[in-house]
Amino acid sequence: MKVTVDEDKCCGAGTCVLVAPDVFDQRDEDGIVMLLDEAPAADQHDAVREAASVCPAAAILVAEA
Amino acid sequence: MTSTTTTTDATTEPPSYPMPRAARCPFDPSPDLMAEQAASPLTRVTLWDGSTPWLVTRYAEQKALLGDPRVSSDVDRPGFPLSAPRDPGSRGGVGFILMDDPEHARLRRMVTAPFATKKVAALRPAIQRIVDDLIDEMLAGPKPVDLVQAFALPVPSLVICELLGVPYTDHEFFQQNSNVLVSLTPTPKERGEAVRRLTDYLHDLIGTKLHRPADDLLTGLAERVRAGEITQLEAAQIGVLLLVAGHETTANMIALGTLALLEHPEQLARLRDTGDETLAASAVEELLRYLNITHGGRRRVATEDIEVGDVTIRAGEGIVLPNEIANRDETMFPDAATLDLSRDARRHVAFGFGVHQCLGQGLARVELKVVYSTLYRRIPSLRLATDLDSLSFKTEGVVYGVHELPVTW
Numbered sequence: 001m002k003v004t005v006d007e008d009k010c011c012g013a014g015t016c017v018l019v020a021p022d023v024f025d026q027r028d029e030d031g032i033v034m035l036l037d038e039a040p041a042a043d044q045h046d047a048v049r050e051a052a053s054v055c056p057a058a059a060i061l062v063a064e065a
Numbered sequence: 066m067t068s069t070t071t072t073t074d075a076t077t078e079p080p081s082y083p084m085p086r087a088a089r090c091p092f093d094p095s096p097d098l099m100a101e102q103a104a105s106p107l108t109r110v111t112l113w114d115g116s117t118p119w120l121v122t123r124y125a126e127q128k129a130l131l132g133d134p135r136v137s138s139d140v141d142r143p144g145f146p147l148s149a150p151r152d153p154g155s156r157g158g159v160g161f162i163l164m165d166d167p168e169h170a171r172l173r174r175m176v177t178a179p180f181a182t183k184k185v186a187a188l189r190p191a192i193q194r195i196v197d198d199l200i201d202e203m204l205a206g207p208k209p210v211d212l213v214q215a216f217a218l219p220v221p222s223l224v225i226c227e228l229l230g231v232p233y234t235d236h237e238f239f240q241q242n243s244n245v246l247v248s249l250t251p252t253p254k255e256r257g258e259a260v261r262r263l264t265d266y267l268h269d270l271i272g273t274k275l276h277r278p279a280d281d282l283l284t285g286l287a288e289r290v291r292a293g294e295i296t297q298l299e300a301a302q303i304g305v306l307l308l309v310a311g312h313e314t315t316a317n318m319i320a321l322g323t324l325a326l327l328e329h330p331e332q333l334a335r336l337r338d339t340g341d342e343t344l345a346a347s348a349v350e351e352l353l354r355y356l357n358i359t360h361g362g363r364r365r366v367a368t369e370d371i372e373v374g375d376v377t378i379r380a381g382e383g384i385v386l387p388n389e390i391a392n393r394d395e396t397m398f399p400d401a402a403t404l405d406l407s408r409d410a411r412r413h414v415a416f417g418f419g420v421h422q423c424l425g426q427g428l429a430r431v432e433l434k435v436v437y438s439t440l441y442r443r444i445p446s447l448r449l450a451t452d453l454d455s456l457s458f459k460t461e462g463v464v465y466g467v468h469e470l471p472v473t474w
Contacts, residue, residue, distance in 0.1 A: 009420075011170070011173065011177075011420040011421075011422065012173070012174065012177035012178075012180075012181070012424070013416075013422045013423070013424070013426060014180070014181055014182035014426070014427045015182075015422075015426075017181070017182035017183060017427075018182050018427065018430070019411070021182070021183070025183065026177075026178070026181035026182065026183070026184075027178070028178060029178060030174045030175075030177055030178055031174070031177030031178040031179075031180065031181045032174065032177070050411070053412070054411065054412060056131075056132065056417070056418045056419050056420065056421075056422035057132070057419070057420050057422075058132060
């Protein structure tokens with residue numbers, strides 16, 4: 001799995017961090033998404049897929065390997 | 066055939082919106098709205114001013130439209146479906162909610178960091194102290210007591226005051242004015258005056274922060290004013306938005322959520338008797354899905370023609386999206402009318418969807434999780450001190466809830 005985020009689209013709602021805190025965080029200065037792990041381990045995949053689906057701004061892209 | 070259809074369209078006025086809730090069903094959306102959902106995903110409704118925007122009834126279509134960049138939140142655009150007459154002097158919205166990107170994103174990003182998920186998680190011990198202190202006071206005081214005034218309103222007010230840097234001693238002033246703001250019964254002039262009083266208050270407060278900086282959000286805004294990134298008026302408007310949204314909504318989730326749990330004792334017992342953090346977290350999501358205290362119907366306007374199934378929303382047409390029925394859509398939430406605290410409700414749209422989705426949702430979640438996992442455990446015999454039928458509900462306004470909740474133990 002390969003994850004990418006679009007910082008321009010991100011609205012900082014923080015839902016990705018709630019669902020997958022090991023993969024996503026938010027920048028200290030403006031709360032915009034930070035990708036902690038662009039190739040998360042298998043045990044994170046469900047959480048990452050959920051994070052992408054609940055992202056209100058469609059700012060998370062998941063490419064399944 | 067064609068002429069018959071045309072005649073019907075011309076003479077049948079779409080049903081009026083908002084639609085009333087049923088008596089004695091304080092947790093359920095209007096049965097008329099649910100009937101519209103069953104009938105079709107999109108239909109026309111008639112608003113107070115005679116305009117006939119689209120009503121979007123189902124989860125999938127609501128989510129798609131709220132996330133669609135061809136859909137605008139700009140209240141100044143022709144065709145925007147207003148929920149009440151506007152104060153003639155007003156332009157734009159309060160803060161950044163009734164505007165579009167890129168201006169919306171520019172302003173929202175100025176205050177996003179303090180609401181980041183991990184930042185608000187760190188506030189949990191402070192919120193726990195606030196909750197415990199208020200429960201101590203309630204237990205030491207007379208009973209029955211109105212849970213709204215003694216607990217539901219002070220919890221989020223104290224938290225948002227701390228975060229923004231607003232003196233809590235002014236709470237009567239801002240609670241009273243924000244109440245006018247979220248209600249639809251005051252005249253446009255009265256609402257306009259409440260907005261102006263709150264804006265002046267925040268304007269002065271930000272002025273003070275310029276000279277006496279503190280570790281709070283308003284000081285952050287004051288620094289941006291000093292740096293020339295925003296005007297002091299824009300900063301004050303953002304302050305009003307955060308202050309109002311920061312306590313009205315959560316307060317109603319606490320009071321109405323408690324009532325819902327008292328009316329579902331088996332669910333309340335599960336929550337009270339478990340130390341399971343996972344259940345408390347899913348209870349928050351399920352109560353948000355089930356109660357929908359923002360029930361004014363989200364308002365948007367199309368900027369281009371948008372095809373939704375076999376319907377075309379034309380550019381300039383208004384769109385109304387009531388989350389309370391999307392969250393009761395059976396295709397998304399089976400057995401949707403049942404409150405089930407262990408349901409996976411995380412995909413609800415109680416906080417909206419799209420780039421305007423609630424900025425304070427992380428803070429609301431932490432506050433509600435602390436409240437729901439503390440109040441009923443510390444007061445296990447908590448019960449209603451009156452009967453359900455004598456309670457009065459906030460049907461007239463954009464934020465739903467219960468006016469007073471007399472409880473005893």
